Amino acid sequence: MMDFRENSFMLALGLTVVAFILAQSAAFLIRAVKRGNQIGLSKSVMKNTVIQSVLFTVTPALAIVATIIALTPALGIILPWIRLSVIGNITQETAAASAAVEAASNGAASLSVPITDEKTFATVMWVMTLASSLPLVILPLCLKRIQHGMNKAIGKSGDSKLTDTLAVAAFIGLIAAFIARALAGKGTGIQAADGTVTYNYDGAGLMSVATLVISVVIMLILSKTAEKRNIKWLQNFAMPISMFAAMGFAVLLSQILPEAIAHFEFRAPIIS
Amino acid sequence: MKTEKNYIDRTHTFGSVWSLAVLLVLIAVPLSFCINYNVWPTLKEIGSGLLPVAVLFYPTAIIEVIAYSPLLGAGGMYLSFTTGNISNLKLPCALAAMDTAKVKSNSEEGEVITTIAVATSAIVTTIIIAVFVLAFRPFIPRLTDPSSILSPAFKQVMPALFGALGASYFSKHWKISVAPILILTVIVIISGGIGTGVLIPIGVVISLAGAFAMYKLKLI
Numbered sequence: 364m365m366d367f368r369e370n371s372f373m374l375a376l377g378l379t380v381v382a383f384i385l386a387q388s389a390a391f392l393i394r395a396v397k398r399g400n401q402i403g404l405s406k407s408v409m410k411n412t413v414i415q416s417v418l419f420t421v422t423p424a425l426a427i428v429a430t431i432i433a434l435t436p437a438l439g440i441i442l443p444w445i446r447l448s449v450i451g452n453i454t455q456e457t458a459a460a461s462a463a464v465e466a467a468s469n470g471a472a473s474l475s476v477p478i479t480d481e482k483t484f485a486t487v488m489w490v491m492t493l494a495s496s497l498p499l500v501i502l503p504l505c506l507k508r509i510q511h512g513m514n515k516a517i518g519k520s521g522d523s524k525l526t527d528t529l530a531v532a533a534f535i536g537l538i539a540a541f542i543a544r545a546l547a548g549k550g551t552g553i554q555a556a557d558g559t560v561t562y563n564y565d566g567a568g569l570m571s572v573a574t575l576v577i578s579v580v581i582m583l584i585l586s587k588t589a590e591k592r593n594i595k596w597l598q599n600f601a602m603p604i605s606m607f608a609a610m611g612f613a614v615l616l617s618q619i620l621p622e623a624i625a626h627f628e629f630r631a632p633i634i635s
Numbered sequence: 636m637k638t639e640k641n642y643i644d645r646t647h648t649f650g651s652v653w654s655l656a657v658l659l660v661l662i663a664v665p666l667s668f669c670i671n672y673n674v675w676p677t678l679k680e681i682g683s684g685l686l687p688v689a690v691l692f693y694p695t696a697i698i699e700v701i702a703y704s705p706l707l708g709a710g711g712m713y714l715s716f717t718t719g720n721i722s723n724l725k726l727p728c729a730l731a732a733m734d735t736a737k738v739k740s741n742s743e744e745g746e747v748i749t750t751i752a753v754a755t756s757a758i759v760t761t762i763i764i765a766v767f768v769l770a771f772r773p774f775i776p777r778l779t780d781p782s783s784i785l786s787p788a789f790k791q792v793m794p795a796l797f798g799a800l801g802a803s804y805f806s807k808h809w810k811i812s813v814a815p816i817l818i819l820t821v822i823v824i825i826s827g828g829i830g831t832g833v834l835i836p837i838g839v840v841i842s843l844a845g846a847f848a849m850y851k852l853k854l855i
Binding site: 367372373376379380381383384385387388389390391392394395396398399402404408409411412413415416417419420421422423424425426427428429431440444445447448449450451452455458459462463464465466467481482484485486487488489490492493494495496497498499500501502503505506507509510513514524525526527528529530531532533534535536537538539540541542543544545546547548549563564565566567570571572574575576577578579580581582583586598599601602603605606607609610611613614616617618625630633 | 642643644646647649650651653654655656657658660661662664665667668669671672674675676680681683684685687688689691692693696697699700701704705706709710712713714716717718719720721722723724726727728730731732734735736739740741743744746747748750751752753754755756757758759760761762763764765767768781784785786787788789790791792793794795796797798799800801802803804805806808811812815816819820822823824827828831834835837838839840841842843845846847850855
């Protein structure tokens, strides 16, 4: 009998969810493009937004595929696929699946062992779904009020330079969180039952800092060149080019540096 | 101004309907499984798995809704919170798109551009994941395996992505950037395992406070 985690029934569930998500995204995209045309946004600006977003998305999306694979030993491929396609992110889904497996098996099972019992699997499905669904309830109830309140506060200030500065500052705060992690964050590792530790080499270290610096430097060079020589296409694609170049540099560094140096991290990883 | 209000209002209605529809579809997945196999976990079993995760993730979800709200606009918010992977995918796409298109986040142009960026990113992600899961599953572990030549590239996606994005913002607004980067780095040094989901709202608040103070002191 075929594995219930990956049979045609589960596949049909997965395809239904994915079709629904694609329909929603397409509906929002078409609506926004129509509005863009109405308010006079140029077609080339909207086209470039699409192309740049595609380029920016490819590699992180592949990284998401890799995280789906990490959840497959216990859950099969379809459930992680559904969960990582809708709302989910790897930290949340792994934590939810892990807590659910442990609760359903009274601590006897873990995410590294295949689930063979339908009821345990159903428990995991419910926990993963309910753990991530809260925003879908909050947004219809609160988002309009939150954004209306913010706009009102901005309107009251009557100072457009201040509001522009604060909007930029909010972005910078967000980006700074990722920069700080690349500069000083601890990596992770997993300890197997026999005590062997597998390191993920995802903490701050030589590689993360070098990749970050190279990405910044290439971006600055490309954007200055594009601006000075008025190269339109380079202005639009300087960011994705810098990202791919920095990742290529990371691959190159890992090939030419001794392993101990390439894997060097500033701090001891967190082992779970 | 009137049409702008109407468009944003209509976006909220449109987004709310879609959010509730997605919620129903999501709940239908475990429900269909239970009906098909006639297995019914008890509320206690679901609750004991959900509780430790909900305690951590429900407050984070509320903070994320508030923190991302001014950055993603209305359309971008509804779509981002449905398709997920916000901080590592949807936000960078939206930020890069606004920066390149030279539009402000609090304008209607910004609203349209962020929605286009987030929708494109969501479609591409969903297709890539589906294609790779269905067709290329055997090859993925080989690509991302620690022994693969491409493995370091996958490990360094975030520094590469946010380096490129940050360079543009930091070079134009370096005075605002210094304080959040320094303070957040110190926070990460003190608490190395702090999650990005917690770090982002802290960063946004520090950056806003710093920018506001500098503006009032006429330093920017």
